[in-house]
Amino acid sequence: MSTLIEAVDLKQHYPVRQGLLGRQTAAVKAVDGVNLRIHRGEVLGLVGESGSGKSTLGRNLMMMERPTSGAVLYEGSDLAGRSHKALHPYRRKMQMVFQDPFSSLNPRMTVEDSLTMPLRFHQPELSAAQRRDAAAETLERVGLPRSMITRYPHEFSGGQRQRIGIARGLIVRPEFMVADEPVSALDVSVQAQVLNLFSEIRESLGLTLLFVTHDLAVVGHIADRVAVMYLGQIMEIAPTRALFTAPKHPYTETLLSAAPQPTVGARGARIPMKGEPPSPLSPPSGCVFRTRCSHATPECDAAHPELRSRAPGHLSACIRDDISLVPAVSDRPTSPRRKQSA
Amino acid sequence: MTTPSSSTTDPVLSVRDLTIRFKARGRETPVVHGIDFDIHGGETLALVGESGSGKSVTSFALMRLLPDARHCTIEGQVNIGGVNLLELTERKMTSVRGPKIAMIFQEPLTSLNPVHRVGDQIAEAIRYHRKMTRAQIRDRVLELLTLVGIPDPERRMSAYPGAMSGGMRQRVVIAMALALEPDLLIADEPTTALDVTVQAQILELLRDIQNRTGMAMLFITHDFGVVAEIADRVMVMYSGRIVEEGRLEDVLTQPRMPYTQGLLSSVPRLEDAGLRTGALGTIEGFVPTAGNLPDGCSFHPRCPHARPGVCDTAMPALEPHGRPDHPVRCLRIEDIAASDMEDLSV
């Protein structure tokens, strides 16, 4: 599989100014040395707790924000050093879907205006009628009737707005899409519709997707591979099934064991998360997870664990190879569950 | 976990025919339509439903926190200890909130006052209701902070909410709610804004406290995962009505109402992670807006089992249909049960 987009030692530090003179006293290391490859055509899930830097990483890959240092390689060519103008051709190839269905659409623009807007800048040769056609087609693509094209966002429900947001991303036929918590604001039944839509479009359009979420069940459902982030760093990357059945990093273990499951008898044995989340202004020395890790040893204070290969395609940033971790699910075929005929 | 000794003891809370209507522009919009339920001591009843189904409005009504009579009318009975709260004066009600019934809200950020120290905020709740000396109150605050698992409570007492993480703040909110040892704790999505790791801790904490104090709990959520973690019994709400009620394992494993079935099939399962199990089950259409409910069963426009001429004519009642501990509101329940049997035999 070829790499479509790659982050190389990517860092995004936000200066924090304090005091009368507004001197820079510290920095939030929102993304701190991330190395990540996203293969063409795959769905990479990105999970982690609030503040771990998932959105920031997504924005960096999209060049919505220039990273403090490091490179973003799109098909091998670096985007981070490019001028605003030189980025323009890439803008069409990379699109984003946002979390909040209420703020991601302009309330004063009709669906048509929102959808045709990207075409104005990327396919100026199209006539207004052609743009309109393309918009109507894309709207149908995401499961909304053409006739709704003249409506305003406030006339739609949250799930419908999210579909429109996806349509706006799709209209320029991107290769790569970042979806930042696209279903977090939705009710379960609506969430299922939008997830199905994502599965369907990535299949039929061959889209490469970075799917950011904090919901492990959602990521398990949609992703081919999953990256786990903590305090700006990637702790573990693995094929989805491997991550859930044989986690190699203590943080993944803890996170998975905390996920609530709608099954009777799931209640109970937890790997407790120790202590409190460290301030992003002063992350722990050594392994950033060591203050909360139940497997930490004195070596962890000094170590700077790098992502290492632990199994085929399975990377973990933990120095301890000797521990065996509790998986979230055992690797036996599950009983087929009842599906509602739709 | 204590199992409810249902019929033998009197319930802590008994709600009868609770109806809530909002008034706006001269129109009354019913939002909750005559719901009934009981909660016993030591028991957790989960109220599940999608956004707008009326969960929060119900809980606010129990606490009498809804807008005044000009903007909304509440009918029915909310009985706690033989008293109907809906008939109390506002003054009497203040003495009920706290010792009898307490509530935790969804937003840990907004339920604490940012300009007061957390210790003082908890102390305030105690001072109002109990005659205690300063030292006694201080001890009680320390005890509560320890109970909710706040490390170093002596120091944390004098911290401001802004200096605490979301999880710690929610613990403080829980400590405040528990300050007067309420018989009933209402928790309205107390973990929705929190990370899963923190959520797991808070749920564990609530279970633990319940085991120790034997309080009853009404737990509102839209997450079936959380329901499985905390509930003894489950009530599913749709458009202001209870559509199914039963013991946790019954509702999760043998949902009877097509709506509950649809909801459960739309939840991605952790055990299927990475298996590419195909499309999730969905429920077509949208939750109808209050005041625009369809005729007949409110769910029929979205229901895969709906029959014209049957489901759009009469509102089904919440009835046992052969299983007294698992009533359901559906007109075609017998037919659906039969077709399910066929499915299984295939």
Add this chain to the structure above:
Amino acid sequence: MSAISDAPARRPSPLRVFTGPRMRKFMRHRLAMLGLIMIVGLTLTCFFGPYLLPYDELYIDLRARFSPPLTENHILGTDPLGRDIAARLFSAGQISLTVGFTAMVLSTLIGTVIGLVAGYFGGWTRTGLMRIVDAFLSFPSIFLMLTLAAFLQPSPTMITLIIAVTSWMEVARIVEAEVRGQASRDFTAAARMIGAPHWWIMLREILPNVTGPIIVAATLTVARAILLEAYISFLGYGIQPPLPSWGNMLNNAQQYLESAPWLAIVPGVAITMAVTSFNFIGDGLRDALDARSVK
């Protein structure tokens, strides 16, 4: 998707600010409606009234000096030179209202552009521009205006410009705050992502979302501008006689306050009416357009 109704879509109106619940809300605002009626009446009277009068504003009739209101054809009386006050009031109103409106348009333009740029770009751009706003605000504007008026040829155009230059800061502040909020919303990020140029995002994406507050600020600015014009003219630095303006009519009336009070009362009432009307309308618009108050 059978889920969504295929009902014919509602026709979008280009002036959506003024349709539906907002319009109704505005109409329910009694004072605002009163203000609107008064201002429309006043404007129509000032611009069409002169055609119904037998005299023009410069016609001097020395035999009819100091006629009190309702004498013969002089409904509002005459001034010390025997000129018809109604005629003078109307033509003064034309000038005063025009100056007020034009000053409002100019200052709203300046304020909107500065607020838009400052709010959208943020950072140093914002800091720099808002410092300028603060500087203008901290300078006593009446003093600035009088200084300017004393040095420059006081024609109506000049007065308009002077008022505009000293009253755009309010608008700039309001627009800046609103734009800052809009610029942080995801749809702005989406437009940036697509590579839309800054000017496009500012004008097409953000500006339509801040029209409400701009309209409110503009309405209140008219009131202010009319008052300011009256003020400078009253002090003698504004519109110069024989051209009438409400302000210089008041100025002329000063010496005769006891003998011919109507000379002061008539333009005074006109100014008060215009200013309060615009203030009422502004209040009504603020209530109606406030996003938070409309579901």
